Amino acid sequence: MTVVNRRNFVVSAAAASAAFSLNGTMELVPAAYAQNTSQPSVKRFTIGDIEVIAVNDGVWTREHTDDFIANATIADTKKALAEGNVDPGLISMGMTVLIIKTKGKTYLIDSGTGGQIVPTAGCLLQSLKLADVTPEQIDGILLTHFHADHIYGMMVGTSDERVFPKAQMIASADEFNYWTQPDIFKEQPQRRHSYIKRIHSFFPKWKSMCHLVSGEQEVIPGVRIIPAFGHSPGHSVFHISSGADQFFYLGDTANVPALFVRNPQWHVFYDQDGPGAEATRRKMFDRMVAEKALCACTHFPYPSVGRIQRDGKGYVYAGV
Numbered sequence: 001m002t003v004v005n006r007r008n009f010v011v012s013a014a015a016a017s018a019a020f021s022l023n024g025t026m027e028l029v030p031a032a033y034a035q036n037t038s039q040p041s042v043k044r045f046t047i048g049d050i051e052v053i054a055v056n057d058g059v060w061t062r063e064h065t066d067d068f069i070a071n072a073t074i075a076d077t078k079k080a081l082a083e084g085n086v087d088p089g090l091i092s093m094g095m096t097v098l099i100i101k102t103k104g105k106t107y108l109i110d111s112g113t114g115g116q117i118v119p120t121a122g123c124l125l126q127s128l129k130l131a132d133v134t135p136e137q138i139d140g141i142l143l144t145h146f147h148a149d150h151i152y153g154m155m156v157g158t159s160d161e162r163v164f165p166k167a168q169m170i171a172s173a174d175e176f177n178y179w180t181q182p183d184i185f186k187e188q189p190q191r192r193h194s195y196i197k198r199i200h201s202f203f204p205k206w207k208s209m210c211h212l213v214s215g216e217q218e219v220i221p222g223v224r225i226i227p228a229f230g231h232s233p234g235h236s237v238f239h240i241s242s243g244a245d246q247f248f249y250l251g252d253t254a255n256v257p258a259l260f261v262r263n264p265q266w267h268v269f270y271d272q273d274g275p276g277a278e279a280t281r282r283k284m285f286d287r288m289v290a291e292k293a294l295c296a297c298t299h300f301p302y303p304s305v306g307r308i309q310r311d312g313k314g315y316v317y318a319g320v
């Protein structure tokens, strides 16, 4: 295994400048050094003419359970965390949401947990305030998928009222159609039923505000939706590009880097189609490597932004 240390990831000023519009040397910090936090946090960067702000919604920490990874044991999981210099006692997942400012409009990618999943997550609105963005200023929300930790932040508490009153919702038609089909309850386990009921209550009511798309296409200036199915039936990633700069928001293509970037063959509990999600993960990671692209996954350590490199049979992630 390649030991990831800070020195491996010092990149040139030119590369850093191209990617982040920074001057001077930028150091890419290995994921193990990044810290998840439940505190409101903001990190700004630019992709060409597009301003991107990584805002924190908190941290989701969970105990080890036998079912967290379908094809790995708790011992395997703890070993991989320790090898990644991460505390193996608990599993710590970040919750990064993006603000995108392009052509005079302001968008979100995903909306976080709305404080309705775990007590340590749900600070998105405070992070928006730190970024000087009000809910009324959000023109649209690009959704990677409809799992609760990505959509509950759009809803006021447990009601169907909207937190972002003006925002159009932009999502894959496959994702919308899957979760809103009447027979979904037969297909999904009981543990998902309460949140599917929320989807059935919320989305039809706001369907006129939903812009549903099929296939890869530009959805707002400089941002393309790319189908990346597997984690959910319509899971999508977003490609942000301007001039020579590009960035990929990979949603839940992967989860904790020390586990699922190092071991792309492992299927996290939340992957609805394990082999499909793995194929997508490998395909997206290979693209990140080939294009030396900056990317972020929702549950990578905040602020999530970094690069993927190939390493033996797996990959390695280094945050910036």
Ligand SMILES: [Zn+2]
Binding pocket: 147, 149, 150, 252, 298, 299
């Ligand atoms: Zn998620």
